[in-house]
């Protein structure tokens with residue numbers, strides 16, 4: 312059983328850690344992550360270890376910094392101190408000659424391809440159909456052929472009971488259906504078989520519907 316502990320005192324601090332068995336590299340390893348917005352210190356030295364194949368939940372009061380930590384894992388927020396590794400990548404930086412250099416936007420985008428994110432507000436493109444929403448990133452960013460992306464999208468939609476809604480627009484779907492499309496979009500993004508999939512889901516009124 313992974314040991315999970317989190318100390319919440321207005322802001323997130325402390326450790327959230329799972330045990331990684333001998334020699335196995337953690338899927339995610341964040342060490343001493345600090346992040347402030349202006350004068351608000353949100354993350355105060357957070358350590359997070361996620362073993363491969365595990366499901367990890369970040370639980371804490373609203374405003375305690377869960378989303379901020381997830382955004383740091385993707386370098387959507389720049390950390391003030393600490394380091395984050397996802398698989399082999401040091402997120403956002405390259406180590407050269409013992410110093411850290413921030414990566415170009417292009418290089419960060421490449422790292423993000425192995426990380427899927429489902430946003431709390433699903434952020435589907437309103438002018439694209441369900442299938443187009445799912446295929447957009449694999450085709451434009453991942454270089455996947457449109458036909459192959461479309462096939463993968465269909466298979467994923469089938470799994471979540473939305474096979475018949477491929478050509479619907481987000482506004483024609485319920486909140487829960489939109490959420491499932493957003494999950495499929497995260498799963499379809501990046502090379503097949505990649506391991507890190509993150510969810511930042513609100514258990515809001517739309518959940519499950």
Ligand SMILES: Nc1ncnc2c1ncn2[C@@H]1O[C@H](COP(=O)(O)OP(=O)(O)O)[C@@H](O)[C@H]1O
Pocket residue numbers: 348349351353371372373374375376377378379380
């Ligand atoms: N871009 C930002 N600028 C200023 N403050 C922010 C920003 N993003 C988040 N915060 C603040 O950081 C704190 C943590 O927010 P967040 O990580 O969204 O919390 P949670 O996801 O745990 O509800 C909150 O006080 C929020 O107001």
Ligand SMILES: [Mg+2]
Pocket residue numbers: 377378379431
């Ligand atoms: Mg949040």
